[in-house]
Amino acid sequence: MLNQFMQSRLRGLIVLAVILYTIPAFLSNPFHYDLATQMAIIAATVVGLNLLVGFAGQISLGHAGFFGLGAYFTGIMTGNYGWSAIPALVVGGILVGILAWVVGRPILRLKGHYLSMATLAVGFIIAIVINNESQITGGPDGMPVPPFDVFGWELSPFGSYSLFGIELNGSQAWYLFAAAVLLVAVWLAQNLIDSPIGRALRSVHGSEVAARVVGVNTARYKSLVFVISAIYASVMGGLYAHFQGFITPAVASFDFSIVLITMVVLGGMGSTMGVILGAVVLKLLPQVLTHFQEMEAVMFGLILMLTMIFMPKGLLPTLQMAVSKRLKKRAGGQA
């Protein structure tokens, strides 16, 4: 029963919306809101990455490169060339999509870890360029980014707004916006999963050879989903840049790529709600672990290892399995 409920995608979306919009009841200060906004934006990125990992069975070790490229493209265009945010996000997304297509198209014909190597390489090259071309990007010191704007209306974490008569500060307004973005990202991803493209992708993950035999152009679908996941990262990178107001090369770093892929695997590959949970957990964990001070890295590595060893399917799928097993047992006991 619970499973059916969780699997129905419209209900899933509604549950997520209810959760996202009740969270503010538990948030008390702008710092909490800012953290929640970061989580929502990064969760949307991870939902995109999950399309590639969970449904095409490919790993990207350079997704932060696309995220960073989107962030810097938006930052440079709106900051130095007076573009508005929306066109900057769209054009940035298109350019990153083209880059992903050029890189992915030849490589996705191959089986195995080749895409992960290529994405690792692309991610590193993007990070190195951002670090070195300091006259455009500000180099390791980073660069400021103007606030998000639509038709002259600005959304800044430092502004104040009113929505249906409710007074909101900038952090609250940003959170509501980011939560809406996450919902749209999930809705798009679920539609893609349930479309013919999604079915083709699942067949690729199941057995690539079998998929090819029944006429699925596997390489084409794999590069398509790679491009889509890169566009997700680029657009979210752009939004992140506007939200933070300041970006450094860390947004494009290998470390961040690893964080993104870890969120997918930790939360549960292939489960959209799972990877959102992964993003939340991995974003919260360092906040909790700061209490351990110099033990922070040790604890983080240990928790990561243990979770993956004992829950190889990821957090949410493992929890779901445990819940449904218990429900079945109870039903069996009563019968």
Place this chain on the structure above:
Amino acid sequence: MLSEFLQYLFTGITIGATYALIALGFTLIYNASHVINFAQGEFLMIGGMTTVSLTAMGVPMLLAIILAVLLAGVFGILLQRFAIAPAKQADVVTLIIITIGASIFIRGLAQLVWGKEYHVMPNFSSDEPIRIFGAVLNSQSLWVLGIGAVLVVALVLFFTRTLIGKAILATSMNKEAARLVGIRTQLVLMLAFMVSALLGSIAGVVVAPITFTSYDIGIMLGLKGFVAAAIGGLGSGVGAVVGGLLLGVVEAMTAGYISSDYKDAVAFSMILVVLFFMPRGLFGAKVVERV
């Protein structure tokens, strides 16, 4: 002109030999278990850092090196035994994340024990550099190349002449069949991780006097070794050695003649070019998939 070129060549071959050893470690684990071990770089760090701190405590250098390499070997066994083996039915992606977790964990421990500073290690022999046609060759470079060559020969002998080596090869070719003929494959996997850790830590020790060493030195060196292994063709021993040397030389030439800012981009550009034009790497075997 010539002296400049030779200088870059020496630098390149020295660092390339290190990459080759790391790449061999990657290859060994990849062949045995199809895991890309992102903790490979940490073995280097353990080797270098342990040697530095043991010599600082007054342990003679040779003994310090032996102890450091053994310690890394123990870490290799522990990694396989307690992190990889329990996750038997996990996806390869999950296993990769486990090795990433392990590398963060080991690096965290190292930071606790040794702090964040760079540590200097003296050359094995004299500090007097050797001059050849106006180029300067650090005496430590000879150690790197010599030990690298000895290790490669030892590995070849190990895999062709010893029963254990052949058992590792058999397991990497077909795990089920290997088990059927009585090879204890779990033990073999543990050995593969141990040998790989030994290789990595020796590389870390010999290169430490040139690059210095710190708790986080393993990240970049490990990744470069991974790239070298992929350039040579993931899974190929010859490929790992050639890929490592090639990467080292091209990197040194780029740093010397073009731009040292983009030195680190060389490895990653090379891997893209190789993947585009020679997708199996330079020496990778053509894989025929069974359905």
